[in-house]
Amino acid sequence: MTDPLKLASEFPAADYASWRQLAESGLKGASFDKKLVTRMLDGFAMQPLYTNDDQDDAARLIHQILCAAVDAEDAASGWDIRQLHAYPDPKSVNAAILDDLENGATSVLLRLDAAARAGAGITSGDVGIDGIAIHCLADLDCALDDVYTNLATIAMDAGAAAIPTAALLAARLEKDAENSADADDDFASDAAPAFNIDPIGTLAATGCLPVSADDAIQQAADIAADLIDRFPHATAITVNGAPFYNAGATDGQELACLLAGGVTYLRALTNTGMMIDQAAGAIAFNVAVGTDFFAGIAKLRALRLMWSRVLSASGVDDATITINAVSAEMALSKVDPWVNMLRTTVTSFAAGLGGADSVICLPYDHLIGLPDGFARRIARNTQLILQEESNVHRVIDPAGGSWFIENLTRELASNAWGRFQSLEAKGGIIKALADGSLQKEISEIWQTRESRVATRRDPLTGVSEFPNITEAKVTCDTPDLATIRKEAKARQTGFKDVIGISLEGLITAAKSGATIAQMYEALYGKAAGITIDPLPTHRLSESFETLRDRADAHKASTSKFPQIFLANLGPVAKHTARAMFARNFFEGGGIEAITNNGFADASEAAKAFGESGAKIAVICGSDPQYADMAADVAKALKQAGANRIYLAGHPGDAKADYEAAGIDDFIFIGADVLAICETALSHLGVK
Template identity: 75%
Template structure:
């Protein structure tokens, strides 16, 4: 009996040449390379389609390496779901931690406040600012009360005070049940701190060496721990490309590896003492490829260093650069993408930031959404069940290869010029990243890179998300009550520092004893930027005007003819101006110039944008523009690219044109300047 299900067997087999011919016919003369090939900021091209012909020995090797460096147990347990905590009150943090761990999170990161991160005492005005007020062992004990540190990894984010904070955590865990089974992430990272803040309490290389020496003792005490964090987030959040971040991760990792092995630690043990913290943006496939490329390149470095085990530990975190303050609900989608990419890319732990992370202190709902995003990916989508699920995909394999080639070249350049510390100190890395940041800004300004809810589909009337405002005075008073007077010496060994912490030594006290107050490092920091910040600055001006006057700055849509004739460009114009905080006043359209002008005058608006079809523009635009100017319009825009008619339109009184590819930030900024005048704070 013949098979009745022939499916595609009756069709001719497809090949790239046939597809390319059909694609070029569909383009009708438009250049293939310009329309269908994507050129990345890293400098390589992404083709619209890949086939088995694009597979080579290099791409096959990628999957083999990843298979060899991923722990099979992770396909059973899944990655570690890590929750970030920043509430300034240790007691409130404790309640939140317990809630998270009881409901699906498997580990936590404690971000210390600005005072502790800079080694300052409880008297500092930075206590409770941007983190938890943990300054002594009693504070940490309060934050981790009833938390089983042998079951849940506790990570730290302590900035320049990485060593004193690690001492507090070591002292706490050493007093806990099952201390020998604990796997804390101490996350000492002087290189990342220097990049992000521009400050270290001593010489940069001295800080690296000191962290390495303490790391050796921490690993001796807690064999399952990681002591050093190799953090790529400061570079990515400053505007770096994926390739630049990878290069900085490799250069930082090699610097730490040298420092650790210089202490006498075996290279395998040194590599195991490190965790790579990688920022994942909303380019889904690039996020997968970035983690795969990192795993492959670090394996190569370890192999060259004589390591027998090429395993790498990766923590992936939602990139702050990709998150927004306006329309923050869309952040739920963004962090779903980042977490999904991290899972498919093989991250060992994932930190999904709450949707309101940039606005204030996340509440229970925001944290629940963050952890449930990962739980759904694991428990319902089974993302973790396969080692390297992207393996064999011709596109992702080639993207991984190109990204690895680019990053490796940049890494070699960094090493040749003296390493990551030298590149930070002389400002060359900052300049390189700023160049990319400026290129990003141009793409954002013209909406070539769209931001949903910000530059596309904005909702300027949305209700603002409200976050808790903590009582810092009460938190500081509570913290002072927990502190005890310490008159002893801190010492330089881990054992002596732990003993000092148990006797009441604060982070500030240890920081001063360890580093003094004078031999510090100061360089130009890598300022953090977000993709949405320029649009948000315009929206902030608009919101301030609304708060003062009761209305947003407005533009009148001078719609021509019937709805079907003007709706496309009217919708475009609304989207265009409201992205910059200028509210659009719409209508059902007008048959003639007088009707448009009279309605404009009644609206009370100062500026107008003409919206209609090309045919209507040819017949009416000049008359409408003159009529609008006669009724007091101080600025008149036209929605559409004027082409050869620009000079005629400008002669009739049209001041500017809004169209696909126009400078949204520039045009909306000028409109706000015009509408707000002296009231418009910048």
């Protein structure tokens, strides 16, 4: 009798060889390696199918190692739902923070404005630009009014002014402790702020530091050690991988940079006298997660695996790690921003499954302007649904045991470890940034990404695929900067005392009304800093959006989009596939397609083209129709005034004949959409 619990026992056992045979027969002569094997940007290949035979001893240990590096109690409670706030007005930020915390968010990240991040004063023209106008403790108090800072993690993004900002936050936390309603409450032991001091990330992103890199790192370590003494559960140092990934880096490159930065900070912290395990606990890693779902999971698992190896080699038994994940800006788009909801769902899901301790799901309109309550709500609820309805956080390392993900984790970790060793052998990450070699390496990868996007090998929904050029534009709030700056000036106390440069001295000054700019001046004065070429911030959609901007500007001045005429051949059934392809192709560049039900001959097509007012045409039909009609239609369109003619489909051996008939270019799967659309816009006179 067949065992009823042995599923599919009546069927013959499957093996890889038989599966491979079936797969190759289905390919009908096409190359298995070209069609089914994925070449990752990091240089290794991923197979379409893995079995237990692909698991070596190292891969089998990954899940075990990762489980040992996770606190089961913390995992069961779910990751931290962290919300980014960057509205210029601290009062508006306070209302938004309270709304977020009351409706599912568990922590917040406060991004200071460009003036504060650069250590500039309240008179700077950058006050209120790209962040919150927080320049003194009164500003921070305004933003955090009624926020229980011992219950919700407060994280800061302050760039080069991270240390003065850390003093502000520490001063606020100490004030909260003094005002605690429960006299027996040990506030400092409950608070878990994220001070996010990161001179390496600041140097990479902005290209400058107020002091030398070595001095900045050691100063960060000294302050971090004092912060951890005051707030044992804090993370003082952050290693930020986002500047590298958003510049175009591969997952392996970002991981190598994260590891190199982590080791650099670990050395600096132990140089202050901190124990190695305490130093490791003071460091957090900020990882940018893109829309490659499985790669995102594997990236976080690989980071945990590699950091565990670093700490194990350093003599740390408890190899835990704090990972903060954020939706990668590189993956988001300005056009059709509603698709960003899907993208950030993928990034948040991958981060959660990969084991992130906190996740920032960027609002769908993040690239357009300041998000409103609806955008923040969707960002919160994306994670709440993943946690409360999908329960993805209730399993430690839920991806463990998947042969595919275990192999992807192993390959990615191995690749990144090799890159990390190369960075270390060349003098470390600071030297690689200073001599420009790291920027050059990442730039080369970005060029590869651009090429893949341009040819739609990596399609972008709503951008290069299925664009909607008539979509209603998403608008965001425009803050009243004049009023915000006036109120910010009114909150300042006119502090003029001497500021000590120890953490104690900075906190004392902050409590007395010192501004970030004053503490920045006290810390750095006129010290000789460092300047390098910063990493650029890229987005996969940026080149398409440039074309769309040109087309939108043309419409604004002429009341209509630049247009291309579809010379459809024959009945709808014959031409519809390539007509839809052509429309999709050119509207990716902002060019509106004038369509029709098809033409029986060249004269009909030419007549309709002339009446349309278009200057460019694309012939759409089937291959047999092209053989019979394409040349005549092209000649007729030229006579009707077409200054450029395209044919939808690969020309094959007939290319020379088509060109002789007047066809200028061809659009097909794999063609460079960006280059062709840019040329078309130029022929249409679009500036």
